[in-house]
Amino acid sequence: MHLFCHDHPETLGVETQAVEFQPGRIALAQSPFYPGGGGQLADQGVVRWSGGEAKVVGFEVAGGKVWHLLDTEAEIAGAVEALVDPEFRRKMRQLHTGTHILNAYVFQSFDGALVTGVQMAADGTARMDFDVPGADNDRLRALEGPINDAIRQNIPVNFAYIGMSVAQAEHGLIRSRSVAPPPTPDGKVRIVEIMGLDRQACGGTHLTSTGDSPPLRILKIENKGRHNRRVRLGLAENP
């Protein structure tokens, strides 16, 4: 699914129209919200219309349509202003970009190890599970240095759409089934590239440059069975 926020991650407010309304939910002609998925939490924010304002409390994606779930059943029609909470989005973009940087170094240092799960949290932390049989946890912990070097180097982050069959043929591009986005209706997949460091299929929102993130800390490493390691990382609150 191709979302407005994929191409315009900096546009957090749009003036648009209600295209369909049901009590407690609305579909919009254009929406700046990320509805969640791939381990990234859905955006928070509000919609405003001539009759008032409602909090967006969740999303439901069905039949190519994004329903915005609201904290009111008041009827909404006509012009709507849709506004994403900027702080929350910024934190998710930082955290999400951080998971790519961690992923890049694990992929490089542990023989192309794959991600088996990822989940970001509202408190600015995330967990990533990797399939790294017999990994030395100290080696994983030591990735904190290179991760913060990559943030300091302020590396540009770009994206492009390529054909699904081309993507599947490039080793390492589909890093995990659980985080790879579904292809667009014309069979393309979105590739996010931290220039010179990492390139992978992803449908979330990211920074446009790594330097827009505070430093990251590796908080904890847990063994999840013989194969999997769970790495917890977090944005340093007071860099």
Ligand SMILES: [Zn+2]
């Ligand atoms: Zn991503």
